[in-house]
Amino acid sequence: MKDYLRQHIISNLGKTPDNLDQVLAAFSERKTKRNELLLREGDICRHVFFIVKGCLQVFVVGKNGNESVREFFFENNWTTDIFGFQNQLPAKESIKCVEPCQLLQIHYEQFQAMANAFPEFREMYKHILEVSYNNAVYRVNTLTAMNALERIQWLNENQPKILTRLSSKIVASYLGISPETFTRLKGKA
Amino acid sequence: MKDYLRQHIISNLGKTPDNLDQVLAAFSERKTKRNELLLREGDICRHVFFIVKGCLQVFVVGKNGNESVREFFFENNWTTDIFGFQNQLPAKESIKCVEPCQLLQIHYEQFQAMANAFPEFREMYKHILEVSYNNAVYRVNTLTAMNALERIQWLNENQPKILTRLSSKIVASYLGISPETFTRLKGKA
DNA sequence: TTGAAACCTTGACATTTATCAACGTTTTTC
DNA sequence: GAAAAACGTTGATAAATGTCAAGGTTTCAA
16 A cells, blocks of 8 residues: 555655655554544644545534535545644544545654654645645635636536546535535526 | 834734734835725735735735636735745736735745744744635635625625625625625625 | 715615425435 | 435426616726
């Protein structure tokens, strides 16, 4: 499993870093079932997850009990509650497995140790942060500037994997619309 | 003007960094008029701005020509098109002055030079990134999980400055609703 | 200072989207 | 493999929100 992470790090940095084996050793393997919860809102996030296989969703639960998905993460991506993790404060979101997953996880202390020890690790983290932020920016702009149909079209053009791989119900939640509206509009997209 | 930035850096890091004067010297002062455009979507963002006095908005222009505000920034905050700036790629958003502003700006080359030279500068940038990302996360979650009235209430509790300091029109755009709906609902909030 | 422009509010109405219920289909679980 | 649960779709209807127009107010710029 760690070979996937090895390749990811090399391609992220554009080179093979020194101490790569030492970094890989800080991660442990974890296999999950579908719908398994990795982090519950209010708990303190102790890990960063790297997805070898599967899909995660980061979400909040609204007043009516509905889940609102903020983001999906697929293979070769990182997921955590970044702010809560870095400051070891209660999470404002939950994380769960949309599919059965193969993950590599690194604990808070190990993560900070790696960041302190290796400039390349910090560099990679910075890059991940920038990409994550950029994705969140797109999310805000599609949600404020587009109606339901336009959001579906945007997804179709920019993240088609989400439409083909995931259930309609969960995609509707991601788009901030009801499942019925999604059914009705996706024919027109 | 640079005293504001000096204080900001000290409080952000929790200590006075070495080479602070050298960092401050990399910034130049800039005064702007209301509505002055600092970055146009599609252009390459060459600067990071620190706000000494005033308010900036980051926004996109929708199909109908309406501006949709993604975020406001006030005194003692940083603003730039982070992803476009770091990769020197065309911006996906525009930045303009909501009020007349006093800014300190640092150019791309200078910024990278500071980041390469000073660990504390990198540390501060990381911190800014994490806070910015966290804010974007809140934005996504309020937009997907709340209706118009709930968003106004959320703003009232979490960012009251936005409601009191800025025009209704622009706040409505930030909330992703029409000015008329905002007028009608804010009485009930 | 003054005319022009932008803004805020309100009403009437149109459009979009949500909700509820029903039912056939698919998926999960034991 | 069979029962139960979750899902996807459709229709009817309700609720939320947008659009257009008008008029009073505030702000801006010459």
